[in-house]
Amino acid sequence: MNRTALAALAALAITGISAAFVPTLAAQDAPRMPGVQDPSRVTAGTYAADPGHSLIGWEVSHFGFSDYFGIFGDVAGTLVLDPANPDAAKVDVTIPVANVTTASKGLTAHLLRPGKDGGAPDFFGPAPAPARFVSTSVKAKGMTAIITGDLTLNGITKPVTFEAEFVGAGNNPYNKKATVGFEAETEIKRSDFGVNYAIPFVSDEVELEISVAFEKQ
Incomplete structure (x- = not known):
């Protein structure tokens, strides 16, 4: 066998070994997400809610042209959970409305400014009470659940239902605490909570x- 043929066979052998070996190394070295939907x-x-990693996002239509977005952070509260009986879960969370933020300084200031000439504020006012959600019913199905409870906002309490999804569970790699994560969504009418300014121009x-x-804990 000539040198060219030997070189070709050697290259094929090395390539074959590399192809088999590299994925093994990649699988061993690849970082893994701490939380898994398991x-x-x-x-x-x-x-207890992790306030630094929990957010409530909201969206309203403005004039039918575009949407306003905002975020409430620093969520506090508790979740009592037993995976053997998920329907018995209890959720009690508090949202500091005064910490609302948007991408527009003018809009954020409008949400929190006092009413004109001593009147009622357009939205929340300068010192709004925190909002609170307390669950009254949980109906779990697989990775999802329907959570019904009482939402108190602007001093008014109304029933609200959320569609929730289990995102993941695992140990936080920094503080080593067992952590679970959920996402949920719903739609409410702000007029139900006495926030009526600019309806219907702001939805x-x-x-x-x-x-x-x-x-x-």
Whole structure:
């Protein structure tokens, strides 16, 4: 066999070994997400909301041309959870409305400014009370659940139903706490909570999107 043929066979052999070996190394070295959508990782107990990694997003239509977006952060509260009986779960969270933020300084200031000449504010006013949601019913099905409860906002309490999804569970790599994450969404009418300014030019309907991480206590 000539040198050219030997070189070709050697190259094929090396390539074959590399192709078989490299994926093994990649699989070993690839970083893994701490949280996985695996219910078997969830343990029973009381969990507290991680305020630094929990957000409530809201969206309203402005004049029918575009949408306003905003965020409430620093969510506090608890989740009592037993994976053997998910329908018995209890959620109680508080949202500091005064910490609302938007991409527009003018809009954020408008949401929190006092009423003109001592009148009622257009939206929340300068010192709004925190909002609170307390669940009254949980109906779980697979990775999803329908969560019904009482939402208190602007001093008014109304029933609200969320469609929720289990996102993942695992140990937080920094504080080592067992953590579970959920996302949920719903739509409310702000007029139900006495926030009536500029309807219908700013839509009465408000879409809410929730992403909350809970750490086991």
